[in-house]
Every structure is written in C-alpha cells, then in structure tokens.
Amino acid sequence: MSTNNLTNSRRHFLQSITGLGGATLAGSLLPSSLHAASPIMTPADPAAGHIFTAAPYLQYAAPDSMVVMFITNLLSYSWVEYGETSSLGQKAHSVTNGLVDAYNRVNRIKLNNLKPGTTYYYRVVSKEITGFEPYKLTYGNTLESELHSFTTPAERGNTMRCLILNDIHDRPHSIPHLVQMNGAEPYDFVFFNGDIFDYQTNEQQIVDHMLQPCISSFASTKPFMYVRGNHETRGKYSRDLHHYFCNPQGNQYYTFTWGPVHFTVLDTGEDKTDDTPVYAGIVDFDAYRREQQQWLQEVMQSRAFKKAAFNVVLMHIPPFYSGDWHGTMHCRELFNPLFNKYRIDMCISGHTHKHGVHPPVKEQHQYPIIIGGGPKEGQRTLIRLQADARNLRLTMLDDNGKEVGNYTVSK
C-alpha cells in the first residue's frame, strides 16, 4: 500500500469515528503524510519553545531533485528557500491532497526541477502555529536555519563516490570520527548499512545518536541514505523510525542509480525466526523477505539494472559469513540464487561486527561479499566505494585510518 493510500485509509477511519467532514479533519488533524496518533505530532519539549530539534539534513538526491528534512520542536508551517545563488529566490513546501503540509514537526520537503550537477544554496524556515481554528490560523515565531549548499548529481554522471558506515550501535561519536577518516577525498553521499541503534526508544535518541552527528559532520551539504539492521526493528519507537528518513521510492527496500552504479538495498529484518518468544508475536519478517525476493526479481530484469556498469547490493545481514541463524539462512535461500543468476558485482553488509573481504566462492556466491566491522573502538570501519565506467573500487579503513581491506571489480 502506498503512503497516500495509507494516509487516505487513516483519514477515512478518523472521519468515521469522529463524524467530521473530510476537509476540516484533513486540515486540522492530518497535516502531513504522517500518522495522527504518533508522538511525532506532540511537541518534544514545549518549554524549549520554537527551535529546530534537528537542523536540515539531506536525503535522497537525484540529478533533478533533493529531499530536505528537518524537525522543529513545536507544530508549525515550514518550507525551504533555495536558489543558485545565496540570494535564493525560490520556495518549496510539501502538499498532500491539496493541503500544504502544516501543523507538523517532522518535515520532508522535496525540491523538484533542479538542474543536474549544479550547486544550490538553501535555508529552511518554520513558522510556529499557535492556534488552528477552521477560519482562524494564528502564527507565532518564525525560525530560520543557517544558509547551506548542496550540489545535485550529474545527469548520466560517470563517477560515483560514497562512504558506507554500519553497526554504530548508539555510539554517536563514531559517526563524525569515521567520516573524518575519509580525509579530503571527495564523496557524493553516505550510506548507513543498519544497526545504527541498539533498539528504538524515542525521537530524541534518533536526533542525538544519528541525525545530529550526521548534521554536524556532513548532512546539511551531502545526502545520506539508510537501511535498517535487525536492531532497528526492536523497541517501542521502531514503528515510527521511518518518519525521520526518506528513501528512494519511499520504501524501506529500494533501488537507486548513481553514475555508473545501480544500488539495490534490501531490508533483511530480524536475525531469529518470527516465532521466537522475544518478538512476542509482533514481527512478520519471513513474509517481508519473500515480498522482497519477488521485487528483487523484477529489479534485476529492469532496464536500470541491466544497463548499469556495476550492480551493488547493500543489505545489513550478509547471506554468508554470519553464522547459521534464521535471518542469514533465509537471506541466503531467497536472495543468493538471484544474486548469482543476475551476476551482481558486489554485496556490502555489516551485522557480524567482524570486518572481512570475501572473494567469490564457486558453488556458493559468485560475487564478493564485503562486511564492515564495528561498533567497538578498534573494530569500527569506514568503507569507501568509488566507481567509474571501468572500475568499481572498495577500500575499507579501520578507525585509525589504516586500510584493512580492498576489492576491485574491473569491466
């Protein structure tokens, strides 16, 4: 079901329980495409006033678009001002079913019709909404972020350079530390390959342990993408985690192409069987992984997959070298035959906390499997992946910046 369908079904449900008309209800209770009962609709810390709980951070980028996210403490109407010079001049906000997203806190605003390979300047602005009557809306303070800039990817670009982190496990200082290991080497985006948290508690944890360290080190100028690990499926806030990120296709498993590389991102779910008592009957990952197998089959027959110079799979639990628990074995059973059949160039994972570069093994996996380390000091890694039309090069650095592995695929 799409986000819009979900929003519509919630609206119909709320209409039926309140007996209110659609327009009034949609305007007052469902400002964004986010669900109404969630804590994301409640001021995080009302005494703090109208502040940015999280300054702008960039999400999925395409040659003609960029997604800007930010969080305010109080319910407000927020937008992005942007342009090719620091005087800006253009404005974007999000609209859902004819209503501008407002009376919300977690903002996800897509800038469309951008020029490829072009630098844009932007800031985000937020006006607190202090009163919301049907014909009388009252605004409070207006907040403005600092001015930032980003560069859109080139159209049909011939290079891709990204950094991959995994298994941070609620150690926020590791994010800037590992990104710094890259030094002055240019990169286009950062990818988080799961288990950035131990389990999900609340919004403050997401802000303090991931968003803030990303913002302070790169995320207002470079986008990042993210896939869950098994740990992000745990805890009382795990069902709200997706509100804070924006993936291509708006999904938890997705594809994107950056220059010569087509990426397929799988959401590998939990590591134990669904009926394990600790899950208390409220997970259903077997069916979810099978759904992804069907989707993967379609992806691998797509034009984007076939015409890419390189195909890389990103998935938290690797299909080999991670024991024989159910999560690993089910990923192996469902995905590995497709990886072999459609000849992926590389699989990059985490999960084991033991870094390794595993070349292809006949009769098992005909592609290299790279596993990042973490989370303890001395075991953390930064993976640097770079490609041009001929070579896909991976380098893995430890948390002192020493190279601990590499792999190159040449065409």
Ligand SMILES: [Fe+2]
């Ligand atoms: Fe982990």
